[in-house]
Amino acid sequence: xxxxxxxxxxxxxxAPLASPLLTTPCLLLDEPRLRANLVEMQAHxxxxxxxxxxxxxxxxxxxVARLAMTxxxxxxxxxxxxxxxxxxxxxxxxxxxxxxxxxQKLDRIDAIRRRWDTTLTVLLDSVExxxxxxxxxxxxxxxxxxxxxxxxxxxRSGVTPDDAQTILAIGRALGAALRGVLLHAGDxxxxxxxxxxxxxxxxxxxxxxxxxxxxxxxxxPCPVVSVGSTPTARWxxxxxxxxxxxxxxxxxxxxxxxxxxxxxxxxxALSVLATVIGHRRDRGWIITDAGWMALSRDRxxxxxxxxxxxxxxxxLAGRPYPDLLVAEANQEHGILALRPGAGIDxxxxxxxxxxxxxxxxxxxxxxxxxxxHVLDGDGQVGAVWPRISGW
Amino acid sequence: xxxxxxxxxxxxxxAPLASPLLTTPCLLLDEPRLRANLVEMQAHxxxxxxxxxxxxxxxxxxxVARLAMTxxxxxxxxxxxxxxxxxxxxxxxxxxxxxxxxxQKLDRIDAIRRRWDTTLTVLLDSVExxxxxxxxxxxxxxxxxxxxxxxxxxxRSGVTPDDAQTILAIGRALGAALRGVLLHAGDxxxxxxxxxxxxxxxxxxxxxxxxxxxxxxxxxPCPVVSVGSTPTARWxxxxxxxxxxxxxxxxxxxxxxxxxxxxxxxxxALSVLATVIGHRRDRGWIITDAGWMALSRDRxxxxxxxxxxxxxxxxLAGRPYPDLLVAEANQEHGILALRPGAGIDxxxxxxxxxxxxxxxxxxxxxxxxxxxHVLDGDGQVGAVWPRISGW
Numbered sequence: 001x002x003x004x005x006x007x008x009x010x011x012x013x014x015a016p017l018a019s020p021l022l023t024t025p026c027l028l029l030d031e032p033r034l035r036a037n038l039v040e041m042q043a044h045x046x047x048x049x050x051x052x053x054x055x056x057x058x059x060x061x062x063x064v065a066r067l068a069m070t071x072x073x074x075x076x077x078x079x080x081x082x083x084x085x086x087x088x089x090x091x092x093x094x095x096x097x098x099x100x101x102x103x104q105k106l107d108r109i110d111a112i113r114r115r116w117d118t119t120l121t122v123l124l125d126s127v128e129x130x131x132x133x134x135x136x137x138x139x140x141x142x143x144x145x146x147x148x149x150x151x152x153x154x155x156r157s158g159v160t161p162d163d164a165q166t167i168l169a170i171g172r173a174l175g176a177a178l179r180g181v182l183l184h185a186g187d188x189x190x191x192x193x194x195x196x197x198x199x200x201x202x203x204x205x206x207x208x209x210x211x212x213x214x215x216x217x218x219x220x221p222c223p224v225v226s227v228g229s230t231p232t233a234r235w236x237x238x239x240x241x242x243x244x245x246x247x248x249x250x251x252x253x254x255x256x257x258x259x260x261x262x263x264x265x266x267x268x269a270l271s272v273l274a275t276v277i278g279h280r281r282d283r284g285w286i287i288t289d290a291g292w293m294a295l296s297r298d299r300x301x302x303x304x305x306x307x308x309x310x311x312x313x314x315x316l317a318g319r320p321y322p323d324l325l326v327a328e329a330n331q332e333h334g335i336l337a338l339r340p341g342a343g344i345d346x347x348x349x350x351x352x353x354x355x356x357x358x359x360x361x362x363x364x365x366x367x368x369x370x371x372x373h374v375l376d377g378d379g380q381v382g383a384v385w386p387r388i389s390g391w
Numbered sequence: 392x393x394x395x396x397x398x399x400x401x402x403x404x405x406a407p408l409a410s411p412l413l414t415t416p417c418l419l420l421d422e423p424r425l426r427a428n429l430v431e432m433q434a435h436x437x438x439x440x441x442x443x444x445x446x447x448x449x450x451x452x453x454x455v456a457r458l459a460m461t462x463x464x465x466x467x468x469x470x471x472x473x474x475x476x477x478x479x480x481x482x483x484x485x486x487x488x489x490x491x492x493x494x495q496k497l498d499r500i501d502a503i504r505r506r507w508d509t510t511l512t513v514l515l516d517s518v519e520x521x522x523x524x525x526x527x528x529x530x531x532x533x534x535x536x537x538x539x540x541x542x543x544x545x546x547r548s549g550v551t552p553d554d555a556q557t558i559l560a561i562g563r564a565l566g567a568a569l570r571g572v573l574l575h576a577g578d579x580x581x582x583x584x585x586x587x588x589x590x591x592x593x594x595x596x597x598x599x600x601x602x603x604x605x606x607x608x609x610x611x612p613c614p615v616v617s618v619g620s621t622p623t624a625r626w627x628x629x630x631x632x633x634x635x636x637x638x639x640x641x642x643x644x645x646x647x648x649x650x651x652x653x654x655x656x657x658x659x660a661l662s663v664l665a666t667v668i669g670h671r672r673d674r675g676w677i678i679t680d681a682g683w684m685a686l687s688r689d690r691x692x693x694x695x696x697x698x699x700x701x702x703x704x705x706x707l708a709g710r711p712y713p714d715l716l717v718a719e720a721n722q723e724h725g726i727l728a729l730r731p732g733a734g735i736d737x738x739x740x741x742x743x744x745x746x747x748x749x750x751x752x753x754x755x756x757x758x759x760x761x762x763x764h765v766l767d768g769d770g771q772v773g774a775v776w777p778r779i780s781g782w
Contacts, residue, residue: 023472023782024782079722079723099668099724100742102667102680102743104743107411125669128741154674156724156726157669186721275495276493277492277548278516278520278548279517280547289490289491293471296688297688297752299690330577331470332471332490335547350519351491351494351519352493352494361688363684368758368780369781370780370781389759390761391415391416391417391685
């Protein structure tokens with residue numbers, strides 16, 4: 001049997017998407033599309049002569065990581081220590097934990113470094129964190145490499161690049177632990193035009209280079225200048241002064257990134273396989289077994305020009321049905337309906353028929369599942385790749 | 392060690408919420424509040440002289456199920472076959488799978504029934520499904536009990552109670568498999584006033600009784616008349632003619648149910664423990680390590696009178712800080728901020744401080760975690776209960 005929801009052992013096999021051996025809802029990953037998305041980004045960053053540290057928070061899979069990384073040992077970016085442990089176990093030796101560090105987590109980080117002989121770099125944006133990292137290092141005799149988070153656009157965390165005093169104070173508090181600066185241009189997620197995205201990428205680059213110059217001007221080292229987000233990575237035209245780019249969601253793509261213009265809908269590699277379980281013909285609804293538990297509660301396209309509901313409905317070959325959305329979702333029910341004013345008929349999908357649903361947000365949808373059913377070039381499930389969750 | 396994100400074995404122990412042995416973000420379950428919520432519902436339904444078939448889709452935990460069910464063997468309601476397998480393995484012998492059945496799932500259902508000697512009842516709302524169930528039964532020599540889904544309020548699936556012809560046609564197609572009718576008054580989630588909720592409960596009851604009368608009037612049996620939703624269960628004043636009530640989220644409660652009036656905020660038993668990882672004092676932000684991955688993407692209070700952001704922030708004793716919300720969330724970052732116009736100062740929460748966050752939606756937040764850290768009456772974590780996911 002290829003896989004059922006109750007399997008803890010995952011057995012490889014090959015099955016068409018209509019096979020009852022595939023329990024629905026389940027997560028599909030189109031390997032040719034994944035590989036094409038990776039090749040495109042790697043080639044783009046190669047042209048810009050910058051390193052690539054893929055963010056593995058979207059995939060959370062060692063099988064995907066090995067396709068994405070420039071070597072089986074990394075470098076890589078993670079968002080949780082659970083990911084750090086999992087990828088270190090899988091052979092990754094250069095890991096950046098790109099979420100601000102809390103002192104309580106230092107012992108666990110050190111255990112990861114010692115157990116797997118892995119370089120684990122942490123992130124911080126305050127003198128108090130830097131002092132905690134430095135004093136932990138002095139107490140334990142360890143050097144924990146750290147990056148200073150810089151804020152390019154007011155999106156979230158970080159020191160603004162005009163606050164040279166704080167940047168230098170953090171750098172000095174870190175001492176030998178200082179490795180450089182990191183930025184994430186999160187506000188690029190609100191854009192949808194290539195010119196504006198290229199400008200956001202340039203602002204991210206400029207802020208990074210400014211912050212690095214502040215450290216170097218103060219006599220401090222800054223070997224790492226790390227930037228990244230899928231939209232700015234995709235649209236950056238020049239990355240002079242940057243040493244590495246982080247990006248993750250581009251590997252799979254999703255409808256939100258399509259709305260920004262970071263990926264094309266036809267290149268989205270992730271989808272959810274669902275089975276029709278009923279109809280409300282009086283209301284123009286088709287009911288499936290993929291509710292928000294399978295799709296996630298993410299409705300991020302609601303604030304874009306094209307609202308994709310809880311997802312765009314495709315046939316088993318991955319071609320979207322015209323104007324057919326997951327219009328509403330309950331926990332284990334998805335309600336398919338045409339866009340208002342579509343002026344066409346619902347496709348004929350009887351009970352038991354199957355569809356594929358493109359997600360709003362690959363990170364959120366992926367997180368609802370514990371494995372990928374990997375589609376080969378013939379559209380058959382030829383492998384099952386586990387994925388992790390938790391902290 | 393009590394628990395870390397990397398443990399696969401869960402070791403019991405006792406720890407205060409500030410202990411570094413508790414890895415954040417993690418899910419907390421206040422057992423005294425859980426028990427009180429259960430006692431209140433059980434007493435209420437006892438006064439209404441109706442059976443109780445708790446919905447286990449919120450908890451997904453055998454430990455919680457054993458507190459909620461009227462016996463260790465059930466009855467119980469589930470939303471996935473993975474839940475059915477898990478609870479059958481845990482000794483539950485009377486399970487209702489309350490999501491419309493697809494023919495591909497019948498063999499798996501039969502395997503559950505045979506392996507654990509469990510009565511598993513399915514749900515359907517069309518003649519084609521009824522014929523599939525009946526012909527599967529004739530082919531395999533099994534009788535699969537089935538309920539007909541009735542739609543009381545246009546919320547989702549089901550035959551409307553004025554469509555006697557379809558109800559009878561389904562009943563006749565089922566033959567000996569027919570067990571009765573089921574309703575879920577999902578539109579009660581849009582209400583917030585006790586009188587209107589009592590009316591919704593009465594409409595649910597009336598539709599159920601009408602549908603049952605149609606079957607009986609046609610000479611068909613209808614021993615089961617099953618209704619349920621947390622709001623209508625809480626506010627029902629009379630359930631004459633109903634045999635059982637299903638409800639689940641009331642056990643934990645959440646901010647959305649508090650907005651409806653189904654639970655009080657001070658009775659919400661579920662929260663997420665988070666650690667402060669940074670500040671943006673210029674913006675009035677406190678950053679924690681509980682982003683939407685830990686809280687879920689659910690923003691259902693956005694359409695209620697009081698929008699609770701991604702959750703309400705409490706101290707470690709579970710008391711809300713005045714007007715402090717998770718105003719925004721990224722994957723692994725939560726941004727705490729005061730409600731606009733709160734006119735007070737942010738609480739003093741340095742890096743490393745911890746808070747508890749009440750969720751918008753217990754079903755969605757719970758699903759992001761694989762275990763409950765169970766708080767005893769002293770506010771200490773005294774047990775760890777696993778929970779399941781998947782299909």
